[in-house]
Amino acid sequence: MKNKKVRKFSEKIIENILGLSSAITSLAVILITVFLFSEGLRLFGEQPIEKNFELVVHKCNTVKHLTSLQIKNIFDGKIINWREVGGLNQEIKLFTINDIGQYFSDEEVGASFEFLPQRINELMIKDTAIIAYLPTKYLVKDFAGRKLDIDNITVGSFLAGKEWFPTAEPVVQIGILPLIMGTLWVCFGAILLALPLGLATAIYMAEITNHKIRNIIKPIIELLAGIPSVVYGFFGLVIIVPMLQQTFNLPVGEIGLAGSIILAIMVLPTIITIAEDAIRTTPNSIREASLALGATQWQTIRRVVLPNSILGITAAVVLGIGRAFGETMAVLMVTGNAAVMPNSLLQPMRTITATIAAELGEAPQGGLHYKSLFALGCVLFIITLITNTIVEWVTRRKKLS
């Protein structure tokens, strides 16, 4: 009697522990998602200029508004005349706080910079062609210059922008279209390579070969999954990159295709293992019925076994895509990471994950760069969510029919 009670009690405890575990897991997932989006969404509506800094021009300057790309080109020396951005015909003069020494002596600025705001003001009165990047606190009360009107960062400019310079001064360029395109190109290239190869191996192991050979192949494939990704990356950089460069006679070997090949190797174990399991779940009775009707082995595989296991194969592909999207280190090392719009797999590309991994460590916490990397994380999250939803939808339709 007592024994039964104890058992009941302990079962209750186990049930509670299991319930608690699932609650913790769900909570962790929700918290991470909330954290990701709360940091990432703060990017939008911000000025693309560092906090407490201003971009100012002379009061009489006819230019009222500049796009952030124009500002970058001005400070890069690609636009050198105000006429090019709709102003008067005069050469643009750049000024940042570190240039003060060229205009005033140390005594004029003051030992503890007490005259600095005044001097800047004098400069802004004197020079009509100046564009200055200044801390807000150095602007005197009745400041002679005029603050430039700059566009805020919007979802549209973030997603459709083609320039990724998150640390540029004075105005950052946060456009992620090249990164999204790079990610998609590299991943779909990888799946295109891995799917036929993986599926063929899975069919071979499940349907054609005997136990002996399977027992050799299977552990080898599983070993692939255990190799650290940085090893794949180095292998890619030293072997695959020069190989591709020679084969296609390219000026540079760090291209999207190198990333696709490495990723294809990395997702193979996932695809093979899951697809093989799916193929194996086809009931033997169906298989034997097909053979009994006089179908050959290949006909049986193609017409009976594969249609029967299509759900599992789809799942294998999705998990493979998921792994490919999320993989960072190997891709970071072989694709060249140039943030340009790709139009073929034979170009250098920069993926979303590589960008986050390479830049988050040095981005000042809470700054524009930091927020834009979190927003990138949100985009990655949404891409993965969409792929998963599509597959869910496809498999459900298949089940219904």
Place this chain on the structure above:
Amino acid sequence: MKRLISLTAFAIACFAFTAATVKIKGSDTLLPLAQKWAETFMKTKSGTSINVTGGGSGVGIAALIDGTTDIATASRKIKMDEKLKLQEAGKTYKEIVVAMDALSVIVNPKNTVSKLTREQLEGIFTGKYTNWKQVGGADLKIVAYSRESSSGTFEFFKEKVMSKKNFASSCLMMPATGAVVQSVSQTKGAIGYVGFAYTNSKVKDISVSYDQGKTFIAPSLQTAINKTYPIVRPLYFYYLTKVETQVKPFINFVLSAEGQKIVTAVGYVPLQK
């Protein structure tokens, strides 16, 4: 009870330990060097403990302003707004140059170009020049390799060579110095920049001119020490004057012949004596 005693003893030991610690924080460029210095110093002077952490030059100076570090290491000079912040906090500081860092511009050994001016380098990395024949080489596409924007080397190159202009987006961004050397060695039209100590026989150093092509200087330990090689930057220690007695023994060691020998061993350029 026994456990409690040993725990208390441990806590006291920890406390005593932290009390004698000199904390160093800042530049990631200086991190391997500062660690080596600290290691050697602690071996020679037992009883002192030096705690080195990275995070970036900005992080180090911010910690100096907050008072959470004794020495801030920096791969750049303290900025004006940081000076102002220190002044607002009523703190006086001292600046010491502890070593120099030099960058080599490297190309593939098969490249016929062996010297470039600063203006040409700027043009190459901003995307103005895209073919080697524009800078006196063969008809070959230029492939520019850069470090990631988070790296101190990237900042240094941008400031010293590119007059703060942005890199072209077609530049390939490499995650590590070793990867730049590897890629340049296997790509015919490649050009890259790496810390002076990382070049090897598989890549070719470029002589650089900072006077519109009058004199070209090849990077070497000698030209870097006598300051004829232009792509060199000083590395700094910053500390508050009120902790001077506490940090002085370590700084003396760093500036000593033995300390400067470590600089060469780690791959930076020692100070001229």
